Amino acid sequence: MPTIKELTRTGDLFTSGHRACAGCGGTIILRLLMANAGKNTVVGAATGCMEVVSTIYPYTSWDVNFVHNAFENSAATVSGIETAYRALKKKGKIKKDIKFIAYGGDGGTFDIGLQSLSGAVERGHNMLYLCYNNGAYMNTGIQRSSATPFGAHTTTSPAGSKIKGKMQQRKDLTEIMIAHDMKYVAQATPHNWSDLSNKINKALALNGPAFINVLSPCPLGWGSDPAQSIQIAKLAVETLYWPVYEYENGKYKINIKPKKPKDIEEFLFVQNRFKHLKNEKELIDKIRKHLNEKWNELLNKEKCTN
């Protein structure tokens, strides 16, 4: 496990000069991803914020081989690259050991790319799929996705006088990926760089597919202070909004267990996307209840599998 000092010396494989917003969680995640993955890596991206901000022709932030195909197919695309690598290696045309990473936002992963991801994982390609999950289609201007949390205002689940934002709970994609009988599945946030680094390294060391779902604060879409992105990611964990855990060879492990969880309101009301819920006690209770249930479920799973 590298120290933060060592990580800063791995070279800027995801370099500065990209056009992401101030306080963007996605670019922090990608920088950490590449610092851990190293040079001998091929990255495939789904269309989305992290793709458009990092590859505005004729510039690129990627100092590794990078392939963008379309929105819904980064897993299928990388499955093709990884397969060609095996074919060419078998013939002696490639000598080096290369790692493969596919990434996408929650729209490209939870929604339009779910089939492509599920197929690639079932086929057992040697790749890490990383989802930077900011809980909406931020690139197109903050539309709801199936990762958008209950109650959040987005431009297609607007908080109105009758309907108070998104009225459905978010999809639990991490559990869906665990149901694929994968060897390694994890949730993480950029606030705990060492936990995320550890998970990236575990995933890349595998011979097979791995999935990491990383909460990615988005000041623009969340209506939050860009300076507070990492703090908000931390609050997400402390309020049980985003459990940091991993599923490894059939066993659950919760990596961060808040001794005394903070109330969810501390997370909700540093973001404008929830501000309309301030006087909606019932709706906040619903969020709180759901998160508690999911947390207790997770504790039980950890207990049962260990």
Place this chain on the structure above:
Amino acid sequence: MSIKIVAKTGNEAMAEAMRQINPDVVAAYPITPATEIVQLFSNYVSDGKVDTEFIAVESEHSAMSACVGAATTGARVMTSTSSQGIALMHEILYIASGLRLPIMICGVNRALSAPISIHCDHSDTMGSRDAGWIQILSEDAQEAYDLTIFAMKAAEKVLLPAMVTSDGFIISHAMSRLDMYEDKKVQDYLGEKKPAYTSLDVDNPITIGPLVVQDYFMEIKRGQIQAIIDAKKQLPILLEEFNKTMNKNYKVIEEYNMEDAEYAIVALGSTAGTAKYITDKLRQEGKKVGVVKPLVFRPFYGEDLVKMLENLKGIAILDRSDPQSAMGGPLFTEITSAFYGHEKQPAARNYIYGLGGRDISYDDIKDIFKDIAEYFEKGKKEEAVKYITIRE
């Protein structure tokens, strides 16, 4: 050169061509009537008859996506599909050509839904005619076999993807004679693929598929268009090379009984074969009729077609798909457009036929020749687009 004479269906012929090409990667998904190609190829993989890594993807969209990914490495990449499968790939077809990746589709033409039908028409690949792919339609199993081998090489030469198709069931499932080359002959013809760049060279990283905005998009697109314009010049030369190597006589546009013809049918795929047979019969009756068959539909050889057709009295242009309220079928609108402003204007009529696998008989072809002669003689008074092989 040693030739093996065998009896094969169109699908078997294409699968054999794929085996002999021995691509690095095949990513494919089953769909009638192309399924058999994928099945046969899977057997070759399981029996170690090819070195190919086969990806049994979960959809045609992922098939083409995986092909694009695989092709960025410089690997030789193929797939096979039909109908809805082509439609589902549609989005990624443009990306394959836009990224200049020489991927090859062994396609089988089948009607697009609705209503759902598993039988032949050309609506599937015609729906993708603007996707920047080389499109070749074969008349029989032999052509499906030959042109698959040819198109793989041509695609890699001009750095554009190519689809070769056969008519669903009519060719794909009909047994006929096939002259096969030795495996080595095909390998020698293709040669080793040497890509200019690859996504696997970690010491020289590249970014493929970046975002391009107003400042560069049009220049890049124009470059891609130039590639297919250049391919139009290259394909006849490459076809000549194929002919010499394999002792064949293919042309991008085939002319049959055209020397002194007054009327001609222009048709794609298997129907051209039926029409050729009928012109032989009609020639015996003294009728001056011939057939023109565009083997290559994209790039479109409009100027060549004008030269071949300009001295006729009438041209019967057959389309096995209908673009729904355009000025006729795709072949008709392309040819009449090529004739616009041209000094000589033969009477041209469009016959939309055979949708969803509706049979086109010898008598239908004879009727077309009768009709086009009347159309010319009566001074083109009726509607230009006529629907045939239909109860109306």
